[in-house]
């Protein structure tokens with residue numbers, strides 16, 4: 001297998017060169033309509049191509065949301081394959097947001113689908129769910145190490161419903177979200193410039209100073225834009241860990257399409273606001 005430089009190192013370089021913004025490719029039915037496209041596979045393809053063309057050469061990360069491709073069945077997944085490949089070829093790192101998680105033996109199949117170099121869906125990183133137990137992710141961790149890819153593990157999600165699971169307190173007094181962060185810190189120990197095993201931590205969550213976010217890995221932070229968080233919130237939410245934050249904006253950028261320049265300008269504005277918020281931190 002061709003082995004890439006570890007994802008954490010590639011991501012750090014991209015963040016240094018382009019800033020940390022991640023733009024989501026979320027072809028909601030409502031956005032296809034707003035863009036004057038049909039809610040069908042041709043519309044899906046046009047939408048995704050347009051986003052890639054607009055921003056893949058200027059943002060560090062693109063995050064296609066698999067759900068909106070899977071909704072069209074195998075032809076939608078074929079568009080996801082092309083989107084991932086074209087975005088990578090255009091210079092962005094691709095985190096496929098599929099939130100996979102299952103018993104270990106099945107998890108190995110999901111890992112192969114997204115993290116094996118020969119897979120048509122090969123991505124730089126994959127979002128995964130640890131709620132079958134962090135250990136169930138081991139096959140994905142192993143393949144990511146082997147292939148130079150990464151994982152973003154759901155720890156403290158941006159949605160208000162997440163707390164009933166993630167804030168649940170374990171017998172050792174730590175809550176579930178903190179436990180996941182602890183596993184990731186162990187995974188990334190000693191890695192430079194940072195490890196490849198990131199956490200998903202919502203930008204919407206307010207002050208997170210009670211959590212140890214120093215996992216020596218990236219923190220994918222959805223919630224900026226449509227969910228109400230702003231770039232200015234990032235230092236308040238993430239404190240010293242903000243240097244490792246990859247803020248995701250999907251609808252906040254996408255609503256400016258289909259005009260390519262307008263999409264670009266919107267991504268540039270978010271990037272600039274993030275730069276300003278992080279200056280001096």
Ligand SMILES: O=c1ccn([C@@H]2O[C@H](COP(=O)(O)O)[C@@H](O)[C@H]2O)c(=O)[nH]1
Pocket residue numbers: 024026065097156157158159200201202222223224225226227248249250251252
């Ligand atoms: O905790 C989470 C984890 C993932 N997401 C995903 O991020 C984008 C957010 O889209 P916006 O349009 O910017 O709200 C979407 O794909 C979610 O599935 C999240 O929001 N929160």
